[in-house]
Amino acid sequence: MNKRSRMGRKEAVRLDPALRPVLWVAILASFVAFLDGAIINVALPAMTDDLGGGLALQQWVVDAYLLTLGALILIAGSLSDGFGRVRILRLGLVLFGLASLACALAPTGGVLIAARAVQGLGGALLVPSSLALIMSSYRDAAQGRAIGLWAGWTGTSAIAGPLLGGLLVDLLNWRWIFAINVLPIAVTLVILRRLEGQPSAQSRPLDVVGAVLAAVGLGGTVFALIEQQRLGWSHPGVVGSLAGGVVSFAVFLWWENRTAHPMMPLRLFRMRNFGIGNIATAFIYAALSLGMLVLVLFLQQVAGFSATQAGLATIPVAILMLLLSGTFGGLAGRFGPRIFMAVGPLVVGTGYLMMTAVRIPVDFWTQLLPGLLVCGLGLAITVAPLTSAILSAVGSGESGIGSAINNAVSRIAGLIAVAFAGVILGAVLDGDGFRRVLVVVAILAIAGGLVSAWGIRNRPAEAGSVNE
Numbered sequence: 001m002n003k004r005s006r007m008g009r010k011e012a013v014r015l016d017p018a019l020r021p022v023l024w025v026a027i028l029a030s031f032v033a034f035l036d037g038a039i040i041n042v043a044l045p046a047m048t049d050d051l052g053g054g055l056a057l058q059q060w061v062v063d064a065y066l067l068t069l070g071a072l073i074l075i076a077g078s079l080s081d082g083f084g085r086v087r088i089l090r091l092g093l094v095l096f097g098l099a100s101l102a103c104a105l106a107p108t109g110g111v112l113i114a115a116r117a118v119q120g121l122g123g124a125l126l127v128p129s130s131l132a133l134i135m136s137s138y139r140d141a142a143q144g145r146a147i148g149l150w151a152g153w154t155g156t157s158a159i160a161g162p163l164l165g166g167l168l169v170d171l172l173n174w175r176w177i178f179a180i181n182v183l184p185i186a187v188t189l190v191i192l193r194r195l196e197g198q199p200s201a202q203s204r205p206l207d208v209v210g211a212v213l214a215a216v217g218l219g220g221t222v223f224a225l226i227e228q229q230r231l232g233w234s235h236p237g238v239v240g241s242l243a244g245g246v247v248s249f250a251v252f253l254w255w256e257n258r259t260a261h262p263m264m265p266l267r268l269f270r271m272r273n274f275g276i277g278n279i280a281t282a283f284i285y286a287a288l289s290l291g292m293l294v295l296v297l298f299l300q301q302v303a304g305f306s307a308t309q310a311g312l313a314t315i316p317v318a319i320l321m322l323l324l325s326g327t328f329g330g331l332a333g334r335f336g337p338r339i340f341m342a343v344g345p346l347v348v349g350t351g352y353l354m355m356t357a358v359r360i361p362v363d364f365w366t367q368l369l370p371g372l373l374v375c376g377l378g379l380a381i382t383v384a385p386l387t388s389a390i391l392s393a394v395g396s397g398e399s400g401i402g403s404a405i406n407n408a409v410s411r412i413a414g415l416i417a418v419a420f421a422g423v424i425l426g427a428v429l430d431g432d433g434f435r436r437v438l439v440v441v442a443i444l445a446i447a448g449g450l451v452s453a454w455g456i457r458n459r460p461a462e463a464g465s466v467n468e
Contacts, residue, residue: 021194022137023146026130028188029089030154032096032181033123037065037411038161041296042307043174050174051109055429059226059418062293064113066415067222068120071215073408074263074401075206076124085129085136086195092125093192097185103178128404131391133195147391148329148384153322162296163318166311207263213252214263218412220245225419264405268394274402276455277341277390281406282413283448284345284382289414290421291352291375291441298434303362313364313372320376321383329384336458337385344382345449351375352442356435378445389456417444 044058051057079088099118106112131150138146168176224242231238256262269275292314299310332340351374358367387406394402424440425433 021191022133023149025089025188025191025195026133027150027153028184028191029093029126029130030150031157032093032184032188033069033126034154035157035161035164035184036096036100036119036123036178036181037069037414038157038292039165039177040065040161041293042162042165042300042311043169043177044297045300046169046174046307047109047112051106051112053109055422056226056230057109057113058297059421060113061109061116062418063222063226063415064116065120065123066411066418067218068117068215069123070120070408070412070415071218072121072211073124073128073404073411074214075208075211076128076404079125079206085133086192088125089129089133090189090192092122092129093185093189094122096122096126097182100178100181100185104175106175124404127407128401131387131403131407142333145326145330145333147388148326148332150384150387161311162292162314163308163311166307166309169307205261207256207259207261210252210255210259210263213248213255217245217247217249217252218415220248222415222419225416226422229422263401264408265401268402268405271393272455272457273337273389274393276451277386277393278406278409279455280341280345280448280452281386281390281409283444283451284348284386285410286413286417287345287348287352287441287444287448288379290417290437290444293418294421294425294429294434294437295355297429299362301429302360302431302434303364313368316369316372317376317379320373320380324377324380325384328381329388332385332388337389338452338456338458340381340385341389341456342449342453344378344380344385345445345447345452347378347381348375349378349442349444349446349449351378352438352445356438358431358434360431386452392459 040062044061047061048054048057053060076088076092096119099115099122102115103112103119106115131147134146134150164180165177168174168180220241220243222245224238224245227241228235228238233239253266256264257266269278296310296314299305299313300307305313328340328344351371354371354374355368357371362368390406391402421437424437
């Protein structure tokens with residue numbers, strides 16, 4: 001390759017200043033959705049102290065959000081492609097803000113769970129539209145760099161959320177973790193006005209049947225996994241909801257292959273990097289969701305940490321994500337995603353296995369911090385290349401639904417992993433149960449890396465750049 005070509009590649013990684021509003025809107029819109037999904041963890045003990053409900057309420061507060069987000073994010077991706085990214089982003093921001101206020105004012109656990117479900121609907125409208133904005137505005141290595149910055153900031157919000165949540169719980173009360181969402185939403189709505197000229201695609205029919213089948217399939221399965229702790233596996237409600245969920249999901253796949261306008265086009269999974277990348281996503285995000293939730297609960301309920309101290313424990317992961325995700329996103333744009341998607345999850349799994357050395361009383365600095373640092377490095381290596389590989393496999397005209405499917409896979413994986421927490425832990429969260437969860441989480445992460453090593457392929461241009 002000649003000197004001019006090399007210079008061109010370096011310049012391509014620099015982002016156009018004129019597109020900064022696009023990047024900021026994409027980051028802030030996703031920031032709100034991801035932050036709320038993580039900030040909740042550290043406040044769960046305070047919520048159950050106030051409202052009652054125990055572990056079942058804690059799981060439902062987490063999963064009500066993930067349930068509607070995972071079930072509806074697919075149809076939201078179709079809305080984004082059909083009615084315009086800016087319009088759908090605005091609707092999602094307003095809906096998310098109103099639901100956040102309802103959560104902050106919830107008088108009972110049931111009202112809180114219902115408001116969290118509405119929040120999930122708002123979040124479903126935000127994430128695919130924000131990523132679709134990046135995919136339609138940036139190209140080549142600049143696209144990888146932009147996705148890396150998006151992944152770094154939004155990933156940091158998801159993992160640093162416990163720190164902010166801990167401070168709010170300890171200094172004020174748990175209700176402020178929802179009320180604070182109004183500020184970033186207002187800022188994003190102001191910046192969004194600068195993107196009014198963004199083109200919108202032709203509207204397409206919505207797959208309402210598919211959305212209903214997906215919601216019933218997920219809802220039935222999650223209800224069974226959570227409520228079996230209270231009712232037992234033999235209870236008719238548990239057996240019936242589990243059977244109904246599995247059947248509904250099977251019918252959903254049949255319907256998506258049959259209907260003319262599916263909300264999850266199964267043909268996309270025939271694209272190798274898209275299909276394999278989503279399998280890897282399921283393993284990796286199941287590990288991340290379950291691992292971070294149980295870590296924060298363990299630190300508060302077993303190790304005796306305050307909410308703020310439990311939140312501070314996740315800061316090393318957040319810093320590594322923020323500092324390194326953009327770098328690894330740019331490298332994946334130059335050298336291809338395969339090596340990063342293979343190595344990163346193995347590093348994450350190693351970090352979780354290192355934390356199995358924890359004993360009571362907990363010494364954070366020697367028993368947990370080294371493993372958390374390794375996890376943070378692994379996530380920084382993984383997230384941006386994973387996102388870039390999956391979205392690069394689909395055309396720009398389907399970037400909305402492509403990002404929606406990938407985010408649905410990640411949220412559904414987290415949803416099911418959290419629902420399984422009680423099965424893995426047993427009746428109580430203690431040191432042995434925590435170590436069992438860490439081993440399961442490590443296996444999930446390592447599986448994601450092995451799947452990527454086997455199945456992900458670099459594009460010809462990327463493969464060529466490695467040998468220069």
